[in-house]
Amino acid sequence: MKQLMLLFLLFPWCLHAQGVFSKVTDSGNSLVSFANTAATYKGVAWIDLDDDNLPDIFVSQRFLFHNDGNGQFSQLTNVSGATTGQGAAGSSWGDMDNDGHPDCITASLISGVHHNNAGTTFSVLNTSLANFSDYSAWDCALADADNNGRLDPLFVHANGFHPSGPFSCRFYLQGTDGSFNQITGYEFTDMLGAYTVPVWADYDLDGDMDMFIGSGPVANPPGPLPDFNYQNMLKENGTFSLQRLTGAPFMSPQDGQTYNFIDVENDGDLDVCLTNYALVPTRFYRNNGGAYQSVTTPFTTTVSHLANCWGDVNNDGYLDVLTTEDGVAAIKYYKNNGDGTFAAAVTAGTAGSNVCGIAFADYDNDGDLDFYSNGPGEGRALFRNTTLAGNRKWAQFTLQGNPSNRSAIGATLRLKADLGGNTVWQIRQVSAHNSFQSQNDLRQHFGLNEATTIDSLEVRWPSGQNEVFTNLAVNNFYKIIEGQGINILTPVTEPKGAASLEVKPNPVSREFRVKTGEKISAVEMYDTGGRVLPLQSTPISAGEWNIWLSGNPPAGVYYLRVLFENGSSASHQVMKF
Numbered sequence: 001m002k003q004l005m006l007l008f009l010l011f012p013w014c015l016h017a018q019g020v021f022s023k024v025t026d027s028g029n030s031l032v033s034f035a036n037t038a039a040t041y042k043g044v045a046w047i048d049l050d051d052d053n054l055p056d057i058f059v060s061q062r063f064l065f066h067n068d069g070n071g072q073f074s075q076l077t078n079v080s081g082a083t084t085g086q087g088a089a090g091s092s093w094g095d096m097d098n099d100g101h102p103d104c105i106t107a108s109l110i111s112g113v114h115h116n117n118a119g120t121t122f123s124v125l126n127t128s129l130a131n132f133s134d135y136s137a138w139d140c141a142l143a144d145a146d147n148n149g150r151l152d153p154l155f156v157h158a159n160g161f162h163p164s165g166p167f168s169c170r171f172y173l174q175g176t177d178g179s180f181n182q183i184t185g186y187e188f189t190d191m192l193g194a195y196t197v198p199v200w201a202d203y204d205l206d207g208d209m210d211m212f213i214g215s216g217p218v219a220n221p222p223g224p225l226p227d228f229n230y231q232n233m234l235k236e237n238g239t240f241s242l243q244r245l246t247g248a249p250f251m252s253p254q255d256g257q258t259y260n261f262i263d264v265e266n267d268g269d270l271d272v273c274l275t276n277y278a279l280v281p282t283r284f285y286r287n288n289g290g291a292y293q294s295v296t297t298p299f300t301t302t303v304s305h306l307a308n309c310w311g312d313v314n315n316d317g318y319l320d321v322l323t324t325e326d327g328v329a330a331i332k333y334y335k336n337n338g339d340g341t342f343a344a345a346v347t348a349g350t351a352g353s354n355v356c357g358i359a360f361a362d363y364d365n366d367g368d369l370d371f372y373s374n375g376p377g378e379g380r381a382l383f384r385n386t387t388l389a390g391n392r393k394w395a396q397f398t399l400q401g402n403p404s405n406r407s408a409i410g411a412t413l414r415l416k417a418d419l420g421g422n423t424v425w426q427i428r429q430v431s432a433h434n435s436f437q438s439q440n441d442l443r444q445h446f447g448l449n450e451a452t453t454i455d456s457l458e459v460r461w462p463s464g465q466n467e468v469f470t471n472l473a474v475n476n477f478y479k480i481i482e483g484q485g486i487n488i489l490t491p492v493t494e495p496k497g498a499a500s501l502e503v504k505p506n507p508v509s510r511e512f513r514v515k516t517g518e519k520i521s522a523v524e525m526y527d528t529g530g531r532v533l534p535l536q537s538t539p540i541s542a543g544e545w546n547i548w549l550s551g552n553p554p555a556g557v558y559y560l561r562v563l564f565e566n567g568s569s570a571s572h573q574v575m576k577f
Contacts, residue, residue: 043357043437214256352378
């Protein structure tokens with residue numbers, strides 16, 4: 001997929017290898033050269049501000065950058081009301097008012113709710129929330145807790161770790177009219193605690209998002225304590241309420257930081273990873289049909305872990321994990337072996353100072369996951385995935401809800417494809433907070449190994465609607481609008497280092513030829529929804545093939561993808577009459 005020699009010719013950046021990812025060191029790229037704040041604990045969020053299918057980025061405590069393409073970022077005006085004043089800062093992003101522009105909440109000495117003014121400027125809405133004036137938070141997370149199509153903000157306060165307070169957590173349900181109702185009556189809303197990182201996830205796959213709040217140990221009493229974990233009873237009772245989880249492992253003593261719920265083995269249920277701090281080891285629990293088994297892995301160690309960030313970085317169809325450790329500049333990578341075990345740690349990359357928050361995005365749109373780190377000063381760093389994915393296949397999906405919340409936070413995707421001769425289902429969930437004070441790109445990335453097509457994609461929306469799409473082409477970016485179908489984003493590309501693709505005739509009836517300067521290994525065609533078309537192809541020469549459309553598809557726009565012997569590919573629009 002990537003030819004390392006071409007990178008230096010095609011992109012105006014410098015890559016410095018300090019691990020299995022390549023660190024971007026171009027001083028002209030503002031994302032890697034800006035003057036960061038000194039706060040020790042802070043995260044990063046990838047979010048597409050202008051809906052151009054290029055993820056932009058917010059770097060806590062207040063910095064915003066636009067993805068200009070070709071690996072370059074330009075710094076925008078800081079998010080209004082995003083403050084400093086303490087050693088910790090997180091954020092969570094989503095379209096809170098469903099107007100097509102992503103908003104955010106931030107956690108800091110003075111936390112905030114920030115409305116996107118239809119672009120890159122923001123207004124502060126703090127007065128819309130009761131008991132929120134000058135509220136200090138360690139971290140925050142958005143979710144549609146009651147599935148009413150509006151995102152609900154949650155802020156957590158780490159008692160004893162702020163210069164102000166103390167406060168309990170603040171949780172609000174947003175009405176369909178945009179008003180915010182403060183929710184109380186739970187331990188986390190009414191009691192003090194060292195609340196650290198909140199995560200919403202549909203851990204039981206019943207269609208509502210459940211709440212998990214890591215909580216480091218309170219000074220009195222000393223020692224590890226259970227985290228604050230709640231099942232959402234919306235599906236059980238028909239109305240939103242939270243019920244504290246009392247079964248193992250959710251009431252086990254922890255030194256909790258970040259929860260993640262992932263299907264590590266692709267067996268259809270969600271396993272649990274929890275990074276713990278210094279008092280107990282990081283945990284990994286295998287979900288065996290609702291019974292959780294504690295499993296020892298290379299990352300279940302006691303080393304003051306902060307982040308665990310999950311993504312299929314080598315596109316083999318199995319989720320891998322990156323971790324960060326307090327006071328350490330190196331990020332560790334643990335490869336999923338595909339059999340429920342993980343390889344020993346290797347260094348994913350090393351920043352210029354300590355790292356705490358990390359988040360994944362395919363920022364250069366080449367089909368594999370890159371990541372950004374944040375921490376004090378030069379803990380901010382961009383790492384590009386240059387070799388891990390090879391030529392393995394992939395697909396990425398952007399979801400837009402209606403009547404579900406527009407950001408589709410809480411949607412669950414299940415993808416079926418052939419991996420290594422076995423039919424495998426993979427699971428992803430759209431989440432607005434899934435790393436230490438950080439958020440991965442809302443686009444959902446699937447590694448597909450050598451799969452030639454996607455057999456099925458199932459989407460369960462927060463509204464309860466289910467949609468199924470079949471026979472999709474691989475190596476594409478897709479956008480799915482709830483109830484309106486699926487479409488490919490920016491499918492047309494030209495071959496690198498070779499003559500442009502020629503398709504003659506175009507428009508076509510059923511037979512045409514494709515010609516290029518590279519050696520062709522295969523051709524495929526699909527419609528604007530990504531569904532693969534049957535065809536017959538006959539080589540005339542190494543760079544010229546004859547194509548016959550089987551089944552005489554209807555008139556319309558189609559896309560031809562040409563695969564080359566050097567591992568690259570290109571695509572071309574074809575009109576059928």
